[in-house]
Amino acid sequence: MAEREKSKILIIEDDYEIARIMRDHLNREGFRVTWASTGMEGWEDFKQESFSLVIVDLMLPEMDGFTLCKTIRLESDVPLLIVSAKNEDESKILGLDLGADDYLTKPFSLKELTARVQSHLRRYHRYTKKHETEQIDYYKHGLAIDFLNEAVFIDEELLFLTAKERDILFLLAKNPFITFKKSELYEHVWQLMNVDGNNTVTVHIKSLRTKMKDNQKQAKFIQTIWGVGYRFIGEALE
Structure with missing residues (x-):
């Protein structure tokens, strides 16, 4: 019982x-x-x-x-x-x-x-x-994600992410190499129907990349699939 x-x-x-x-x-x-x-x-x-x-x-x-x-x-x-x-x-x-x-x-x-x-x-x-002891996932280029405690680190430095930035990153990282459309990310994270011309996801991805020091043209973590959306390409460390 x-x-x-x-x-x-x-x-x-x-x-x-x-x-x-x-x-x-x-x-x-x-x-x-x-x-x-x-x-x-x-x-x-x-x-x-x-x-x-x-x-x-x-x-x-x-x-x-x-x-x-x-x-x-x-x-x-x-x-x-x-x-x-x-x-x-x-x-x-x-x-x-x-x-x-x-x-x-x-x-x-x-x-x-x-x-x-x-x-x-x-x-x-x-x-x-x-x-339960495997709380933190480590990736190349200094990224560490503590999914349990909802914390993200770059080179052991804690990143101060907004709730939406964290939710986007966690969704992408939990589903690596799966491409999400902008509309899918918006509807999943914001729990609202997407509308044409909505630029919200793009703005948050840009901010997230800046904080993670992830260059869009040479992406280490979040890759843009042009005309489609985004996917997580971080290489996990064994």
């Missing part, structure tokens, strides 16, 4: 009755549960707290479950369990391709829900325990 009490679960489900049943059952099983009724509300809850597992419905208002899974997976390795009335293979495959760990088709038994939750939590706790 003690291990369960440490585990916080986020349920993102717009059907009140289903959400209430899952929440009450998992509470009785000893877990700490937060419930969100829309995709955007769930994303905001996820950003504000630390969860051990997330249960996501696919058909959500404001932000659908597929988008939510993709967005969460860019930020975290937390287990993602999809629950949905959709039982088509394409929906399952898409959900898993976007980073979900498992899929439960409605209706399901509470016994099966508990078994899936416990299984994923055991694996996740082993994973986090194994990596």
